Amino acid sequence: MMEKFKEWYEQRHAYAKEWKKKTGGKVVGYFCTYVPEEILYAADVLPVRILGSHEPQDVTEPHIFGMFCPFCRDCLAQGLQGRYDYLDGVMIAQSCLHIRQAYTSWKMHIPVDFSYYLPMPNNVQSKRALPYLTGELETFKEAVEKWTGKKISDEDLNKGIEAMNTSRQLTRDLYELRKQDNPPLTGLEAMYAVVASQMVDKRDYNAALQEILQKLPQRQIENGSKVRLMILGSENDDTEFVDMVESLGAMLVVDDHCTGSRYFWNQVNTNGNLLEAIASRYVERVPCPSKDWPERTRIEHILKLAKDWNVQGAIVIQQKFCDPHEIDIPSIIESLKSNGVPAQFLELDVTVPVGQFKTRVEAFLEMLSEEDLF
Amino acid sequence: MSAKYKTESLKCWDKSKEIRLDYYKNYAKAHEKGGLRWAGGAWSFDAIPSGLGDDVYPLTGEPYAASVAWNKDLALRCHEAVEKAGYARDLCSYMRNYWGSIILNEYAFGGEFPMPDFIWQDHICCSHAKWYQVARDLEGGDVPYYAMDVSVGPYDELTENRLEYVVGQMHDGIEWLEKVTGRKYDDEKLIQAVHNHCRSESLWAETCALNKAVPAPLDEKTMYSLYVHGTLHKSSRIVADFYEELRDEVKDRVERGIAAIANERCRVMTDTQPPWAFLKVFRYLEKFGCVSIGSLYTFGLIGMWDIQEDGTWGPRKTPQELGIKIKDRDQALHVLAEWELKKPEWQHFYSPDHKSDMMLRIAKEWKLDGIMLHYNRGCEGLSLGIAENRLALKEAGFPVMIFEGNMGDEREFDEAQTITRIDAFMESLNFEKIKD
Numbered sequence: 001m002m003e004k005f006k007e008w009y010e011q012r013h014a015y016a017k018e019w020k021k022k023t024g025g026k027v028v029g030y031f032c033t034y035v036p037e038e039i040l041y042a043a044d045v046l047p048v049r050i051l052g053s054h055e056p057q058d059v060t061e062p063h064i065f066g067m068f069c070p071f072c073r074d075c076l077a078q079g080l081q082g083r084y085d086y087l088d089g090v091m092i093a094q095s096c097l098h099i100r101q102a103y104t105s106w107k108m109h110i111p112v113d114f115s116y117y118l119p120m121p122n123n124v125q126s127k128r129a130l131p132y133l134t135g136e137l138e139t140f141k142e143a144v145e146k147w148t149g150k151k152i153s154d155e156d157l158n159k160g161i162e163a164m165n166t167s168r169q170l171t172r173d174l175y176e177l178r179k180q181d182n183p184p185l186t187g188l189e190a191m192y193a194v195v196a197s198q199m200v201d202k203r204d205y206n207a208a209l210q211e212i213l214q215k216l217p218q219r220q221i222e223n224g225s226k227v228r229l230m231i232l233g234s235e236n237d238d239t240e241f242v243d244m245v246e247s248l249g250a251m252l253v254v255d256d257h258c259t260g261s262r263y264f265w266n267q268v269n270t271n272g273n274l275l276e277a278i279a280s281r282y283v284e285r286v287p288c289p290s291k292d293w294p295e296r297t298r299i300e301h302i303l304k305l306a307k308d309w310n311v312q313g314a315i316v317i318q319q320k321f322c323d324p325h326e327i328d329i330p331s332i333i334e335s336l337k338s339n340g341v342p343a344q345f346l347e348l349d350v351t352v353p354v355g356q357f358k359t360r361v362e363a364f365l366e367m368l369s370e371e372d373l374f
Numbered sequence: 375m376s377a378k379y380k381t382e383s384l385k386c387w388d389k390s391k392e393i394r395l396d397y398y399k400n401y402a403k404a405h406e407k408g409g410l411r412w413a414g415g416a417w418s419f420d421a422i423p424s425g426l427g428d429d430v431y432p433l434t435g436e437p438y439a440a441s442v443a444w445n446k447d448l449a450l451r452c453h454e455a456v457e458k459a460g461y462a463r464d465l466c467s468y469m470r471n472y473w474g475s476i477i478l479n480e481y482a483f484g485g486e487f488p489m490p491d492f493i494w495q496d497h498i499c500c501s502h503a504k505w506y507q508v509a510r511d512l513e514g515g516d517v518p519y520y521a522m523d524v525s526v527g528p529y530d531e532l533t534e535n536r537l538e539y540v541v542g543q544m545h546d547g548i549e550w551l552e553k554v555t556g557r558k559y560d561d562e563k564l565i566q567a568v569h570n571h572c573r574s575e576s577l578w579a580e581t582c583a584l585n586k587a588v589p590a591p592l593d594e595k596t597m598y599s600l601y602v603h604g605t606l607h608k609s610s611r612i613v614a615d616f617y618e619e620l621r622d623e624v625k626d627r628v629e630r631g632i633a634a635i636a637n638e639r640c641r642v643m644t645d646t647q648p649p650w651a652f653l654k655v656f657r658y659l660e661k662f663g664c665v666s667i668g669s670l671y672t673f674g675l676i677g678m679w680d681i682q683e684d685g686t687w688g689p690r691k692t693p694q695e696l697g698i699k700i701k702d703r704d705q706a707l708h709v710l711a712e713w714e715l716k717k718p719e720w721q722h723f724y725s726p727d728h729k730s731d732m733m734l735r736i737a738k739e740w741k742l743d744g745i746m747l748h749y750n751r752g753c754e755g756l757s758l759g760i761a762e763n764r765l766a767l768k769e770a771g772f773p774v775m776i777f778e779g780n781m782g783d784e785r786e787f788d789e790a791q792t793i794t795r796i797d798a799f800m801e802s803l804n805f806e807k808i809k810d
Contacts, residue, residue: 065761067464067751094525097500097723097758104725105762117724121539122497123523128542135535293503294510294519321464323754327504330460331511 001215002189004208005196009239012199016048017086019201026088026114026148031075031103033198033258034093034120034288036137038268038278041202042152042160043144049198050075050084050102051237051259054351057081063105069098069319070350071235076102079110089114089147093282094122096290096324114147116140124283124291133279141275157274163202168264170209171197175261177216178253179309184219187231187252188242194260195237223251227368230306230341232256232332233317234325234348241352245315245361254309256302262286289324296328299335306341313368314343315361342368378663379589379633386619390600393616397606398438398483401431410555413490413509415502416675417717419522421567421609421710422544423494425559426551433490435505437605439468441482442475443650443782451478453783461508466501467752467782469508476512489513492554494547495521498723499755518554520547528724529716540711541704548703561703567609568706572678572692572713574608577617579677579689584624585667586740589633591624594644594666595656596634604676640664640743640805643736646671646750646757647781652789658796662805667740670732671756674718687735690716719756726759730766737772744773744803746796752780775799 008015016027028040029050040047052074059080060073078084079102089112092103107115118140121129141152174193177184197205227250231242237259242252255261266285270277292298306314314336318325333343344364346357384390404411409429414420416436423430443449452474457463459477461470481487493510497503503521510517522543526536552559578601585592592600600620603613626632642659644666649655656666673679680690693700693709700706714720722729737745745767750757767774777795780786800806 061761062765063761065749065757067749067757068754097754100723101726101759104727104759107725108727108762117527119525119527119536119724121523122503122525123521123543126523126543126546128539128546129523132535132539132542135533139533139535289504290500293497293507294521296507323465323500324504326462326465327501327508329462331508333460 001212001219002185002192005189005192008196008200009192012048013083013086015200016046019046020086027086028089028091028114029084029087030090031092031099032095033263034095034282035091035118036093036140036278036282038157038160038164039137039141039144039152040160041163042156043148043150045089045144045148046201050078050090051195051198052350053078053083054238054240056351060105063109064101067321068101069234069321070348071319071322072098072102074350075099076105079106087112089116091116091118093118093120095120095288096322098322116143120282122291123293124287125293125295125297129283130276130279133283134273134276137275137279154274157278158270161268161270161274161278163206165267166206167197167202168267170206170213171264173213174209174216175254182220182223183251183253184216184221186221186223186246187255188239188246190252191237191239191242191255191260194263198259198263226251227313227365228253228309228311229313229315230254230256230309230311231315231317232302233329234319234322235259236317236348238348238352240354241348241357244354244358248358248362248365250361250365253311254305256286256298256305258288261305262288289328292328296331298328299332302332303335303339306336306339311341313364314341315364316343316345317348318346319348377636379631379636379638381633381636384596384623386616386623389616389619390603393603393612394606395483398433401433402481402483402485402488404429404431410491411488412492412494414494414506415496416605417498418494418496419544419710419714420607421564421571422547423551424567424609425548425561425564426555426557427560427563432494432607433488434606435472436468437602438475438482439471439782440647440650442471443467443784445482446651446784448480448482449651449782449784453785463783464751466505466754467780469501469505471782472505473508473512476509490517492551493517493519493521494551495519497521497523498525498720501754518550520550522547524715524720525723526715528721528728532712532715537708537711537715540715541707544707544711545704561706564703565700565706566611568700568710569692569694570611570614571609571710572694573614574604574617575676575678575713576689576692577614577621578604579673579679581617581621581624582668582673582677583688584621584628587628588641588741589631589635589638590641590665590667591627591632591634592668593634593656594668594672595653597668597672598648598653601672601676608676635660635663635665637663637808638665640800640803641741642666642744642746643733643740643742644669644671644746644748645733645760645763646748647753648748649779649784649787650781651784652779652787652792655789655792655796658793661807662800663808664800664805666746667742668736670718670729670736673736674732677718678713678716679718686739722759723755726762727766729759730763733763733767734770737767737770742772744775744799746799747774747776749776749778750781751778751786752782773799773803
């Protein structure tokens with residue numbers, strides 16, 4: 001039933017090439033989920049998130065110093081290896097320094113028609129962030145108009161917002177099903193759905209998910225006796241790791257990842273100026289830790305997820321060298337533990353040491369089961 | 375071998391040391407005189423808290439942490455304390471030195487770690503605002519904390535919208551300062567501090583520009599002890615006046631042909647912060663007659679530059695020099711924000727080509743034979759894009775040597791390997807060690 005998402009994820013390039021052939025439209029690769037996809041959809045441009053392939057590579061060494069996260073190097077490697085040769089443009093919305101290097105090196109070495117650096121505010125807790133971002137979105141909209149040669153009307157913007165909001169709402173509905181004692185989908189299937197939504201036309205995704213949501217309540221899979229876990233941390237689309245965890249008597253029922261819930265959690269509320277409404281959504285969304293200051297607002301959100309999805313433990317996972325997450329993780333683990341949610345910390349690299357991680361996850365699950373016994 | 379050039383010690387050297395030690399003592403003892411202490415980054419707008427009075431003393435984190443790094447024993451204990459508290463060892467090593475000092479309750483200049491009354495930070499690197507978020511936790515969680523975002527894109531793309539975002543945060547910051555300190559804000563003091571800020575940064579750039587001379591009047595190891603004032607309290611009159619005195623002395627050295635090293639015959643620059651516990655590598659370079667004339671780091675961390683009439687790089691004219699009379703708070707903040715957003719070391723945060731262009735300019739105008747890039751594992755901000763800088767410099771025909779290390783964590787610096795690399799680099803440039 002959920003195979004379509006896995007297929008899209010695995011055949012992301014074939015999908016995008018086919019989409020171009022079918023629509024004659026332009027495709028923009030983006031590096032961070034702070035990119036306002038609404039404006040690209042309004043311009044009939046397909047935004048696709050650039051993710052890595054989890055394979056060892058040696059092409060980024062001359063471009064990115066090895067102390068930066070494996071994810072940013074893996075993303076750049078995809079471009080240098082020519083796997084995204086169909087892109088008409090690339091863009092980033094300012095977030096962490098690491099992924100920014102994948103964008104800047106891409107822009108310098110892989111020719112595209114259009115590139116854009118959106119200086120998304122980092123101080124999202126300041127009252128100054130909203131008017132500032134609204135102004136930047138206006139400038140971005142003009143740049144897209146100039147590139148495509150097509151004026152973006154309010155009607156177009158409403159179309160873009162509608163595509164994004166529908167996708168967000170449907171994915172929230174999918175996650176709601178995971179609250180059940182016996183969820184009708186696995187954590188791996190949910191991960192495939194969200195990452196696929198970042199790679200395919202939202203209208204295709206929405207249609208597929210709508211159909212699946214009709215059938216899912218009747219679906220029965222053996223999940224009931226498994227340990228309910230949440231997974232959180234930096235970028236993670238490591239399906240092999242998730243599959244391994246779920247093969248050990250656990251199921252992932254919720255997450256806080258930019259490849260997961262952080263991507264779709266908040267909606268655009270269309271009251272008044274549409275660009276301001278879009279800006280408001282990105283300023284107020286569940287923040288990336290690089291923007292979560294001076295107060296740590298994300299911890300409260302994580303604790304609410306843990307409670308609402310009734311988790312027994314958490315896997316805190318992080319890309320090696322990911323500074324913003326590394327800085328937050330001790331506080332997050334402490335908060336989870338003090339709220340009765342044991343946590344297991346793991347550090348990801350481009351490839352996952354499945355054998356070693358398996359031993360650690362098994363030990364964690366044993367510890368959780370012992371707590372149930374006594 | 376007899377000396378090629380005459381050398382002599384800097385006359386203002388002792389004064390420089392005195393100002394620096396006073397800075398750290400004044401911060402620690404601020405409360406004894408009824409004053410206030412604030413902590414924040416070396417790039418924070420220190421002119422703004424100056425409006426609270428003359429008895430408000432800063433402690434900027436990066437130079438403080440560099441002082442910790444110089445003390446290998448204390449640095450190691452800081453790192454171990456931070457790792458024990460659960461933080462990763464690949465994080466910014468300055469940040470870890472600073473946090474370690476709080477955890478150990480040990481001030482690098484003697485006594486217990488003096489807690490700030492408030493934190494005043496800015497943010498362009500991922501670690502900036504997060505640094506003081508944790509510092510506040512470690513200090514008990516109730517130190518008032520204000521941080522502002524300055525990451526609005528490169529200066530050549532500055533728009534009114536971007537400038538107003540920064541200025542707006544500054545205005546909010548002043549209201550916040552009044553609220554948390556209970557003091558009335560004095561705009562005249564702010565205006566004076568803005569003038570001093572611009573004067574300090576322009577004078578430092580002018581001093582670095584004097585190093586275009588052959589022989590270079592200053593070497594980079596010495597410059598580290600001089601640029602530091604701009605990272606401590608650039609908006610203070612003491613620092614601005616000191617930089618004027620320094621500029622005059624360096625100018626005099628150039629006129630008299632006084633060299634930093636007696637046998638200069640090879641000129642290089644470095645990049646990023648050095649491994650502070652191993653500054654002796656600069657003395658090793660001297661064995662080859664090699665002087666490091668500085669770097670974009672020493673020139674542009676606090677120096678403010680502009681293209682001069684003849685097309686070369688030189689000091690940016692201050693608002694005073696341009697005849698701008700600052701009348702009120704809003705104008706002062708606009709001048710300060712616009713000035714600071716041009717900082718050379720802020721431009722590469724948006725793309726490495728901004729930095730490559732400036733490095734190439736230095737390489738040509740300062741007449742360099744080669745470049746030594748420090749791939750600094752301790753600082754993601756200044757190592758950002760460094761691999762692309764290497765490619766650009768090589769493509770332009772400059773010999774480049776890289777060495778990997780860490781500005782603040784000596785466990786990540788291999789001294790013997792670095793020396794071997796220097797030997798090979800000098801050999802490739804056709805320089806042998808000078809026989810005594």
